Amino acid sequence: MTQEEIIDFLHKKYPSQEIKFIGSGSDSTAFRVEDQVIRVPHNEDNIKLYLHEAAVCNAIKKFIDFDIPEITVHQDEILWIEHKIVDGKKWSWHKFMFHPKKQKNLGIGLARFMAQLHSKNARDAISKAKHIQKYKYVYMPYEEVLPYISNVLRPRQLEYFKKRYEKIVSKKVPDKDMVLCHLGIKGPNSVVDDNGNLTGIFDFCNAGIYERWRDMVLVYLFAPLYLWRIFCYEYKRITGITIDTKRISDLSTIEFLWAKRWYKNDKFRPLGERFIAKNVAAAMAHFHGLPKITMWWWYYTKR
Numbered sequence: 001m002t003q004e005e006i007i008d009f010l011h012k013k014y015p016s017q018e019i020k021f022i023g024s025g026s027d028s029t030a031f032r033v034e035d036q037v038i039r040v041p042h043n044e045d046n047i048k049l050y051l052h053e054a055a056v057c058n059a060i061k062k063f064i065d066f067d068i069p070e071i072t073v074h075q076d077e078i079l080w081i082e083h084k085i086v087d088g089k090k091w092s093w094h095k096f097m098f099h100p101k102k103q104k105n106l107g108i109g110l111a112r113f114m115a116q117l118h119s120k121n122a123r124d125a126i127s128k129a130k131h132i133q134k135y136k137y138v139y140m141p142y143e144e145v146l147p148y149i150s151n152v153l154r155p156r157q158l159e160y161f162k163k164r165y166e167k168i169v170s171k172k173v174p175d176k177d178m179v180l181c182h183l184g185i186k187g188p189n190s191v192v193d194d195n196g197n198l199t200g201i202f203d204f205c206n207a208g209i210y211e212r213w214r215d216m217v218l219v220y221l222f223a224p225l226y227l228w229r230i231f232c233y234e235y236k237r238i239t240g241i242t243i244d245t246k247r248i249s250d251l252s253t254i255e256f257l258w259a260k261r262w263y264k265n266d267k268f269r270p271l272g273e274r275f276i277a278k279n280v281a282a283a284m285a286h287f288h289g290l291p292k293i294t295m296w297w298w299y300y301t302k303r
Helices: 003-013 044-063 100-117 120-128 142-149 155-169 212-222 225-239 245-255 273-287 294-302
Strands: 019-024 028-033 036-041 072-075 079-084 178-181 190-192 198-201 208-211
Touching (some): 036 044, 100 212, 100 225, 142 273, 155 245, 208 212, 212 225, 212 245
Antiparallel strands (some): 036 079
16 A cells, blocks of 8 residues: 555544654554554565564563553554554664763663563463464574575685584574564664663564574674673673673674564565675674674675
8 A cells, every 4th residue: 555545544543633654664654643653564464473563562561661562453444553652762872872871771771671571481471372473494594595695705605604604503502592582672673761761662573482692682783882781781680691792793693694684474585685795794704703894805805
């Protein structure tokens, strides 16, 4: 449906209320109606994804101290979902770069949220919920990765890449580290107050049972160092678990080879050849123990 057709539909549902366009992402178009967010998918096949997100949020809500949406899925003339707006302000890593107090507050909040999300209670609740999607792979096998990188690396480089990639993805993960993960903790998917305290989290469509350390990749890669240290200290204080920085570093290398780090409707969707080439360069630099700056040399000399 076009944006105009969706607005006409919403005017029928909410005849006396103002409808504001919020934005359009890779999966859906969003509108605000009073204190509600309305999301309409680009493809109605996404109903399983929406039912999954609703099931996750509703199952774990009582174990999470932060505001998360209570989602209702509708399917009448069209497929759409609604939930109350999660109150708070938008944030980004770079905006907090020179605000140590906000970094500290956000680091503590992120650690608390992940500790709650990674708890046995949350995992058990998910295991009993209906409509939970189980994705095709925990990590993509090398055979499915190969077609996207074969024109970026030479044969000997591909052999080396395969060896290092498979070493990372085949590592045995203890059952205690298979937990409920959000897989998207960042500014666009959460809100804070004026002091940087985390107040709410949303967009649980890719949440599932994965390796604990995958949930920390975004924080590891993009958070200021002080925020990262606060996060690590607080997470250990709450859970008693020491952050495995080496494992997170390895996972960050393979997670960000792709735009989408998981399957959507069992289809692998990388963003584009140049995007993949840049990230393969970063992966090779990491595998060789080189500084991140060398990835740009690798990228431009191998193109």
